[in-house]
Amino acid sequence: MTAGRISSAVGRRVTWPWAIFAALLCMFTSAPALNFPALSGRVVDQANIIQPGTRSAIEQKLADLEAKSGIQLVVATVSSLEGQDIEPYANELFRHWQLGEKTKNNGVLLLVAPNEHRVRIEVGYGVEKTLTDALSRVIIVNAITPRFKSGDFSGGISRGVDDIITVLTTDASEWQERRRCASTTSRPAIR
Amino acid sequence: MMMISMAHIRRVLAVVLVGFAVAGCGYNTIPTLEEQAKARWGDVQNNYQRRADLIPNLVATVQGFAKQEREVLTQVIEARAKATQIKVDASQLTDPAKVKQFQDAQNQLSGALGRLIAVSENYPELKSNQNFLALQSQLEGTENRIAVARRDYIEAVRLYNTELRTFPGIIWASTVFRGNKPMAEFTAAEDAAKPPQVKF
Numbered sequence: 437m438t439a440g441r442i443s444s445a446v447g448r449r450v451t452w453p454w455a456i457f458a459a460l461l462c463m464f465t466s467a468p469a470l471n472f473p474a475l476s477g478r479v480v481d482q483a484n485i486i487q488p489g490t491r492s493a494i495e496q497k498l499a500d501l502e503a504k505s506g507i508q509l510v511v512a513t514v515s516s517l518e519g520q521d522i523e524p525y526a527n528e529l530f531r532h533w534q535l536g537e538k539t540k541n542n543g544v545l546l547l548v549a550p551n552e553h554r555v556r557i558e559v560g561y562g563v564e565k566t567l568t569d570a571l572s573r574v575i576i577v578n579a580i581t582p583r584f585k586s587g588d589f590s591g592g593i594s595r596g597v598d599d600i601i602t603v604l605t606t607d608a609s610e611w612q613e614r615r616r617c618a619s620t621t622s623r624p625a626i627r
Numbered sequence: 628m629m630m631i632s633m634a635h636i637r638r639v640l641a642v643v644l645v646g647f648a649v650a651g652c653g654y655n656t657i658p659t660l661e662e663q664a665k666a667r668w669g670d671v672q673n674n675y676q677r678r679a680d681l682i683p684n685l686v687a688t689v690q691g692f693a694k695q696e697r698e699v700l701t702q703v704i705e706a707r708a709k710a711t712q713i714k715v716d717a718s719q720l721t722d723p724a725k726v727k728q729f730q731d732a733q734n735q736l737s738g739a740l741g742r743l744i745a746v747s748e749n750y751p752e753l754k755s756n757q758n759f760l761a762l763q764s765q766l767e768g769t770e771n772r773i774a775v776a777r778r779d780y781i782e783a784v785r786l787y788n789t790e791l792r793t794f795p796g797i798i799w800a801s802t803v804f805r806g807n808k809p810m811a812e813f814t815a816a817e818d819a820a821k822p823p824q825v826k827f
Contacts, residue, residue, distance in 0.1 A: 523771050524778075553827050569768030570761035584827035 470518050470525070475510070475533045483513035483550050490590040494597050501601055507563060508536045509544040509600060511593060517549045525549075526558040536560045544604070546596060550589065555580055557600065567603050575599045653795050657804050660787040664810055665717040667780040672714070674773045675733055681769060682707045682740075685762050689743060692753035699739070699746050706732075706739040720784075726811035740766070777813060784810045 473482040478498040479491050486494070498509050510533065517525050526547045536543025541562035548555050557572040579599045583592030686700055710732040719725045744763070747753050788809040790796035800807060 524774070527771075527775055555827065569764045572768075573760070573764035581827040 470520070470528060472529055472532050473512070473514065478510055480510065480512040483515045483548070485513055485548070485550055485589040486511075486593060487590045490594050494594055497597060497601060501604065505542075505605060506537060506540065507542045507544060507604055509546070509597070509604070510535055511546045511548075511597060513548040513550065513589075513593075515551060517552050517554070522547065522549055522552065522554040522556045526556045530558045530560070536562065544600065546593070546600065548584075548589070548593065550584075553584075555584070555596075557596075563604065567600065571603055575603070654799060654803070656790055657787075657796060657799055657807060660783070660790050661807065664780065664783040664787045665720065667776070667783040668715070668717060668720055670776040671773070671780050674769060674776045675710070678766070678769045678773065679707055679711050679736075681762060681765055685743070685759075685766065688756065688759050688762060689747055689753060692756065692759075693747065693750050696743075696746050699742050703736075703739040703743050706736040710736045720810045721808040723811040727814070730813060781812055784812050788812075 473480050478495050479486065481491065494511060498511070502508055512529065514525075514529075526545060529547065530543060530545045533545075534543075535545055541560040543560040544563060544567060545558040546555075547558060555576050557567070557576065559567050559572070575596055580592045580596040583589075583595060682703060686703060689696070690700060713729050713732045715725050715729045744766075747759070753759055791800045791804075791807060791809055
């Protein structure tokens with residue numbers, strides 16, 4: 437018992453320098469540069485532009501997509517890009533949230549910044565060949581932006597999600613067939 | 628017999644403990660950071676190559692609508708040829724002149740591409756051509772990937788160079804890893820002229 441009393445006294449004497457050291461260490465370690473919202477669910481509506489009914493419908497579709505294909509598609513709206521361009525912001529948010537399975541890198545982030553009037557689809561490396569840059573642009577230009585311009589954020593996001601899911605879940609050969617039929621311009625040989 | 632084996636055991640134990648201590652004190656850190664930086668450089672080169680691969684198709688498409696813009700098209704073709712010739716091997720990353728040579732060639736290509744895109748704005752049929760639009764978004768996507776790869780490389784090099792110069796890395800750097808030199812960084816990034824961004 438004597439030994440116990442001594443050791444606890446010793447413990448108290450030497451703890452506080454370490455506490456100060458730890459506190460100083462915490463002060464000087466770099467905090468993340470941007471204030472990202474928490475990944476609270478498949479739809480993170482920080483900017484509060486999605487109607488509740490639409491939101492739950494979208495969440496269900498995203499859950500179904502992950503169950504069927506393993507692809508983790510997340511919709512996020514942010515009230516501010518904090519002075520960043522949307523491309524680096526989306527890339528850092530995607531990495532911060534660690535979307536997708538690590539081995540397959542199959543995450544997709546649909547990011548809307550209504551106050552900066554920007555939309556971006558950020559895609560993990562594993563899904564790049566399916567949801568290409570060209571297709572992302574087509575989806576944004578055709579499905580999302582026109583609806584946003586008329587103030588219909590819920591509709592634009594919902595339709596965008598539908599189109600993304602269509603691209604991700606349609607068989608690749610079917611897409612190539614559609615593209616071949618639709619293409620009217622002949623491309624000269626690549627040299 | 629028993630006494631000899633005890634001493635032997637103690638010696639073996641000492642060697643093992645020293646090994647753990649050495650590993651714990653960061654012997655592995657320098658090689659690990661070096662490999663990470665080299666891997667990030669690989670990503671940078673891959674993405675620049677990806678951009679170079681898009682260009683023949685882009686040039687052909689623009690030529691289909693704007694053949695008379697011969698000067699701009701030639702500039703792009705020549706800049707691309709020059710840029711693809713200069714490759715920086717992972718072992719050459721400690722040579723700032725070589726890295727700068729690579730960067731300058733790529734910047735020239737960025738400039739030529741920017742001019743080509745700008746010129747294409749004057750041709751409404753080209754601007755609305757589906758193939759051109761697809762190529763344009765591929766180009767944008769690749770430029771973005773290049774930017775990300777550059778950032779990752781710069782960070783990896785920063786960590787490696789810092790490890791070489793600060794405690795405890797500096798101890799290893801001046802003894803076992805005397806041959807390791809700091810890696811070259813990029814100078815300020817020169818953005819290619821960005822095509823008009825889609826806003827709503």
